[in-house]
Amino acid sequence: MAKPLSPEEISFALTALPGWRFENDALAKDFKFGSFRAAMAFMVRVGFEAEAADHHPEWTNVYNRVAIRLKTHSAGGKVTGKDVELAKAIEKVAG
Numbered sequence: 001m002a003k004p005l006s007p008e009e010i011s012f013a014l015t016a017l018p019g020w021r022f023e024n025d026a027l028a029k030d031f032k033f034g035s036f037r038a039a040m041a042f043m044v045r046v047g048f049e050a051e052a053a054d055h056h057p058e059w060t061n062v063y064n065r066v067a068i069r070l071k072t073h074s075a076g077g078k079v080t081g082k083d084v085e086l087a088k089a090i091e092k093v094a095g
């Protein structure tokens with residue numbers, strides 16, 4: 001099972017994740033797109049990445065905005081390497 005990252009490990013991971021922050025025990029980023037359609041396309045693409053990794057985001061969508069929070073439920077709701085990997089996959093989708 002994935003184990004929680006230390007504060008130092010999280011800080012280091014964030015140096016490779018522009019726009020992401022550590023907040024409330026999660027990796028967090030808020031995306032804004034040009035339209036609802038673009039936000040939906042992003043969510044579908046991230047959804048396929050999440051399914052492939054069997055690791056899923058907590059997120060909300062309001063019109064053209066998608067707020068993402070990543071944490072690992074099976075690790076007591078802490079940030080693990082799986083969250084860092086998903087954040088990197090999300091960045092690739094976001095372009």
Ligand SMILES: C[C@H](O)[C@H](O)[C@H]1CNC2=NC(N)=NC(=O)C2=N1
Binds near residue numbers: 054057074075
């Ligand atoms: C059975 C399955 O592997 C687990 O339920 C997975 C699914 N996706 C998950 N996603 C997240 N964010 N945390 C988990 O612990 C988790 N566990």
